[in-house]
Amino acid sequence: EAQVTQNPRYLITVTGKKLTVTCSQNMNHEYMSWYRQDPGLGLRQIYYSMNVEVTDKGDVPEGYKVSRKEKRNFPLILESPSPNQTSLYFCASGDSGAEAFFGQGTRLTVV
Amino acid sequence: GEDVEQSLFLSVREGDSSVINCTYTDSSSTYLYWYKQEPGAGLQLLTYIFSNMDMKQDQRLTVLLNKKDKHLSLRIADTQTGDSAIYFCAEIPYSGAGSYQLTFGKGTKLSVIP
Numbered sequence: 454e455a456q457v458t459q460n461p462r463y464l465i466t467v468t469g470k471k472l473t474v475t476c477s478q479n480m481n482h483e484y485m486s487w488y489r490q491d492p493g494l495g496l497r498q499i500y501y502s503m504n505v506e507v508t509d510k511g512d513v514p515e516g517y518k519v520s521r522k523e524k525r526n527f528p529l530i531l532e533s534p535s536p537n538q539t540s541l542y543f544c545a546s547g548d549s550g551a552e553a554f555f556g557q558g559t560r561l562t563v564v
Numbered sequence: 565g566e567d568v569e570q571s572l573f574l575s576v577r578e579g580d581s582s583v584i585n586c587t588y589t590d591s592s593s594t595y596l597y598w599y600k601q602e603p604g605a606g607l608q609l610l611t612y613i614f615s616n617m618d619m620k621q622d623q624r625l626t627v628l629l630n631k632k633d634k635h636l637s638l639r640i641a642d643t644q645t646g647d648s649a650i651y652f653c654a655e656i657p658y659s660g661a662g663s664y665q666l667t668f669g670k671g672t673k674l675s676v677i678p
Binding site: 496545555 | 606607652666
């Protein structure tokens with residue numbers, strides 16, 4: 454089954470404690486991206502990757518890092534999380550530009 | 565920058581048609597999408613349309629694109645309670661070959677009244 458898998462689904466952490474949200478896709482897609490969804494602000498892109506070892510900033514990259522060492526994985530790293538990074542995060546992947554698959558989301562709370 | 569606008573709420577009666585509207589600003593957009601998000605779930609791609617098309621029909625869904633007015637609509641025929649969700653319009657503004665950066669609207673919450 455074609456899917457994008459994020460882990461964890463829910464996470465509560467403390468300010469400053471480094472964390473990683475994993476994302477994996479099984480469709481051999483070249484393109485992957487991360488979004489955050491906040492009430493009243495909709496979906497905003499954090500980072501995206503056009504292929505292995507190729508990453509670029511989206512609209513709201515501050516406070517986040519990503520890496521793309523393999524085609525299937527695109528982890529999102531918060532080196533020093535802050536409360537304003539409390540949000541619902543989505544990973545997505547696509548290939549031709551005509552389709553994009555989204556993961557189920559990771560709800561992160563930073564206290 | 566690019567902007568995608570949608571009305572925030574829509575209520576319809578079960579069995580009626582729903583029409584969700586979206587306007588976008590980038591006339592060079594290549595693809596336009598509709599996504600559905602059910603409570604507590606991720607986004608599900610419903611349908612998409614290429615910018616050189618006027619209409620696309622897929623079962624109960626009809627997408628209309630007015631490129632001159634930069635207006636996109638999603639019509640859901642015979643709306644069911646299971647269609648209650650938030651619907652997002654999204655575009656890919658053209659910014660070079662192989663660019664896949666989606667710009668989303670804020671979403672329209674569709675409520676279906678039994």
